[in-house]
Amino acid sequence: MESVHTVGIIGGGQLARMMYESAIGLGLEVKLLAEGPDVSAAEVVHDVTVGDYTDPATVKAFARTVDVVTFDHEHVPTELLSELQRDGVAVRPGPKALVYAQDKALMRMKLGDELGLPSPKWRICDDAAALAEFGNEIGWPIIAKESRGGYDGHGVWKLDGPGAASIPFTDSLAVSAGEQVQILAEEFVDFARELSVIAVRNPDGEAVAYPVSETVQANGICVETTTPAPMMSSDHEAEIQALALHIAKELDVVGVLAVELMERPGGEVVINELAMRPHNTGHWSIDGATTSQFENHLRAVAGLPLGWTEERQPWCTMRNVLGGARKDLLAALPAVLGDGGLKVQLYGKAWRQGRKMAHVTAYGADLADVQERARAAAHYLMGDDDVMEDDGE
Ligand SMILES: Nc1ncnc2c1ncn2[C@@H]1O[C@H](COP(=O)(O)OP(=O)(O)OP(=O)(O)O)[C@@H](O)[C@H]1O
Ligand SMILES: [Mg+2]
Incomplete structure (x- = not known):
C-alpha cells in the first residue's frame, strides 16, 4: 500500500477544520488551499495557501506539494481535477465519481436510468415551456433545481403551477452569471x-x-x-x-x-x-x-x-x-x-x-x-x- 504523509485539502470551511482534528491523531500532515486567510480551517491549520480553487495554476502548484488531494466542498471544476489526475496527482474522490455530487442532472441519469436506483420522476428542462409541460404531465407542485452550484437550498424551487415555470430561469445563479442553465425538474415527493x-x-x-x-x-x-x-x-x-x-x-x-x-x-x-x-x-x-x-x-x-x-x-x-x-x-x-x-x-x-x-x-x-x-x-x-x-x- 502506498504511504501518504501529506493530505492537501481544497476548501477551508468547517469540514476541513474538523478533518484537521482527525489528521493530528493519524499523524498526517495537512496543507490547506483556502479561499481566504481567516476562513474556518485557516484559523487552525498551520500550512495554508490562500488561492482560487478554480484557477488551474494555483490548484496544480498546490497539488504538487501533497501526496493526495481531497475536498471540503465539491466546487473545484471537474475538468481541472481530470487534468490533475492526468498529471499523476492522487485525487480522492476522483473526478469521475465527484461529478455525480457536482451535477444533479448527471446524478439522476446515472442513479435513476443507468443503475435503476430509487429516484423521483425527473426530467432535464432547457426552458420554461419544458418545465411547464413536465408539471402538467406529472401534476403540480414540482421541484426545480439548478443542476450545478446549488447549496443549502439555493438553486432549489418549489413551483405550484405553470405560471411559475419561468422562475428558475430568471432566478438561477448561473443565469445571473451569464451561463447556460439546465434545470432538473423533479416530482414533488411528499415525504414523511x-x-x-x-x-x-x-x-x-x-x-x-x-x-x-x-x-x-x-x-x-x-x-x-x-x-x-x-x-x-x-x-x-x-x-x-x-x-x-x-x-x-x-x-x-x-x-x-x-x-x-x-x-x-x-x-x-x-x-x-x-x-x-x-x-x-x-x-x-x-x-x-x-x-x-x-x-x-x-x-x-x-x-x-x-x-x-x-x-x-x-x-x-x-x-x-x-x-x-x-x-x-x-x-x-x-x-x-x-x-x-x-x-x-x-x-x-x-x-x-x-x-x-x-x-x-x-x-x-x-x-x-x-x-x-x-x-x-x-x-x-x-x-x-x-x-x-x-x-x-
Ligand atoms: N423532489 C423533491 N421533493 C420534495 N422535496 C424536495 C425534493 N428535492 C429536494 N427537496 C427538498 O429541498 C431540500 C434541498 O434540496 P437539495 O438537497 O437537492 O438541495 P441543496 O441546496 O443542494 O442542499 P444541500 O445543502 O444539502 O446541498 C431537500 O433537503 C428537501 O427538503
Ligand atoms: Mg441537500
Whole structure:
C-alpha cells in the first residue's frame, strides 16, 4: 500500500477544520488551499495557501506539494481535477465519481436510468415551456433545481403551477452569471421525513456504512439530525446502508459518500442527492461513533483501513447553530457545557446572520431527552430565547 504523509485539502470551511482534528491523531500532515486567510480551517491549520480553487495554476502548484488531494466542498471544476489526475496527482474522490455530487442532472441519469436506483420522476428542462409541460404531465407542485452550484437550498424551487415555470430561469445563479442553465425538474415527493446515510470507501474497496440518521431541513439548511433514525427496523436500516455501499462501489467513490434520502409515508425511500465529503448529517459521529466520519474520510483518502462506525450511545441528536441574536458564542459556553452529555464544535467564524457557526450534539439513552437537550443548547447559543438560564441549568 502506498504511504501518504501529506493530505492537501481544497476548501477551508468547517469540514476541513474538523478533518484537521482527525489528521493530528493519524499523524498526517495537512496543507490547506483556502479561499481566504481567516476562513474556518485557516484559523487552525498551520500550512495554508490562500488561492482560487478554480484557477488551474494555483490548484496544480498546490497539488504538487501533497501526496493526495481531497475536498471540503465539491466546487473545484471537474475538468481541472481530470487534468490533475492526468498529471499523476492522487485525487480522492476522483473526478469521475465527484461529478455525480457536482451535477444533479448527471446524478439522476446515472442513479435513476443507468443503475435503476430509487429516484423521483425527473426530467432535464432547457426552458420554461419544458418545465411547464413536465408539471402538467406529472401534476403540480414540482421541484426545480439548478443542476450545478446549488447549496443549502439555493438553486432549489418549489413551483405550484405553470405560471411559475419561468422562475428558475430568471432566478438561477448561473443565469445571473451569464451561463447556460439546465434545470432538473423533479416530482414533488411528499415525504414523511428525510434521512441520510454515510458510507466510506477506501482505494482497496473496503467500505463501511454509518447508522442511518433522520434529518430535518428548514429553508434548505440542515437544522437537526437524530441517529439512529427513530422508528426504523434494523432490516430497513440495513437496506439503506446497502444502497449507500452499492452507490459508493458503482461510482468508485474514495472517501465519504453521503446519500440524502426522502422517505415516503409507507417507508419507501428515494434518493435526493449525493455528497462526497464529510457531511453535516454525519457530525454526530465525532463523539457518537467509535470512528468519526472525518477520521474515516482521511483514512480512506490516505489508503488506510477504516474504523468502526457504530453509535456509542443509544441516541445522538445534532443541532446546527446558525448566526442569530447572540454574537459571542464563547461567552455562552459555560451555560451549555453544564450538560456533561453534550458536545459543542465551534467553527471559529465571524458572526453573520443565518451562517453555520457551530453545532452541538447531545447523547444519551432517552430519545426525547436527548432531542430536547440538543435543541435547548442550540437555541441558547443562537440567542433565540431563554430556554436555558445563564446560571447553567
Ligand atoms: N423532489 C423533491 N421533493 C420534495 N422535496 C424536495 C425534493 N428535492 C429536494 N427537496 C427538498 O429541498 C431540500 C434541498 O434540496 P437539495 O438537497 O437537492 O438541495 P441543496 O441546496 O443542494 O442542499 P444541500 O445543502 O444539502 O446541498 C431537500 O433537503 C428537501 O427538503
Ligand atoms: Mg441537500
